[in-house]
Amino acid sequence: MTRPMRIRWTIIGLLMGVMILNYLSRSILGVAAPTIMREQDISTQQYGWITAAFQVGIMFQPLVGWLLDAIGLKIGFAIFAGLWSVVTLLHGFASGWVGFAALRGLLGLAEGAGHPGSMKVVSEWFPARERGFAGGLYNIGASLGAVFAPPLVAWAILTHSWRAAFLVAGGISLAWVLLWLFWYSPPASHRAVSAEEKAEIEDGQETGLEAMAAKPSVGSLLRQRNLWGIALPRMLADPTWGTLSFWMPLYLMTARHFDIKQMALFAWLPFLGADLGCLFGPSVVAFLQRRGIHLIDARRYAFTLGAVLMTGVAAVGWVTDPVMAIALLCLGGFAHQTLSVTVITMSADLFRKNEVGTVAGLAGLAGNTGLLIFSLLIGTFVDQVGYEPFFVVLACLDLLGAALLWTLVRKPS
Known part of the structure; x- marks a missing residue:
């Protein structure tokens, strides 16, 4: 007999698509920044405020995650994806650093649904043994979005204007919303899922993490050490x-003197390394589980391995060869996603299904708080001290995150 198609893998395909678009929309500005800053007379410090505005917007992730838990994924995800599609389109008409900052804040608010929504889908549609791999697959979408941004921006600048890149990304994102509304439903009500697959998903869930009728209480979650055990490492990693x-x-353009064509050729490579890290982290976890190591410990070992690999980033600013600098940035992308996809997945390993969106949002708030602080520091001081000290700090932060993960997280009883 032919084995029926596993609908859950089409769902993860949808998630990969939306994460590609999520990160493509947010990455375009970074690639086009030198051109936009020159055209719009935006200073480095003002660019720092523009990036900070995005982080302020995305720091509402706990609210977004709570709303996804409360109103459901199908409609909730469609609303937020539709909003970030429209805001991305509006970037194509922006001018002045204040205008960009306002749009980046709105984009961050809407795109905050990406990880909480995706992790909630994974928790509902995948048995525990497959969650790490499923999480790695949708996170590949995040890396691919950043991979596609340099060629898209180079094409837009060389043939039209940087504005065209935002219009293309926003238009495709709107098309994705229609596809999501057509195909997504929870496993219990999906029109195409088989009884066999439903049983496979249900039988693979951990006991004690079933959804409860009551809405998740943010206050009670904040009192749990496991929340802080995954939130603080994310603050240090993001x-x-x-x-x-x-x-x-x-x-690359100011310190390494890359032109737009060199950017199109090389700037996407660190994100290709990140794609490989999305698969490597879950593979390490699966390898350790097959040798009898508990799932939570296996995730901690994978995070720690990624943190050790991240130490190579310290040399990015010091090497003289631009190719070696790109290689070290590729190592950084690989190491970061090895550990990032691991800790993001833990929200589904440690919390009930109706809490996953809220927990992922709270952890995302922590991660984006760390990113906001770091981005503001770069924007304020990079012209005085250069990029070298910042690469050294990045190389050390994840080692502290690994220590916190081992210290704070407790396995479910």
């Missing part, structure tokens, strides 16, 4: 992604 997305293009 500045790496922000640096790659918002500051690396400017670094």
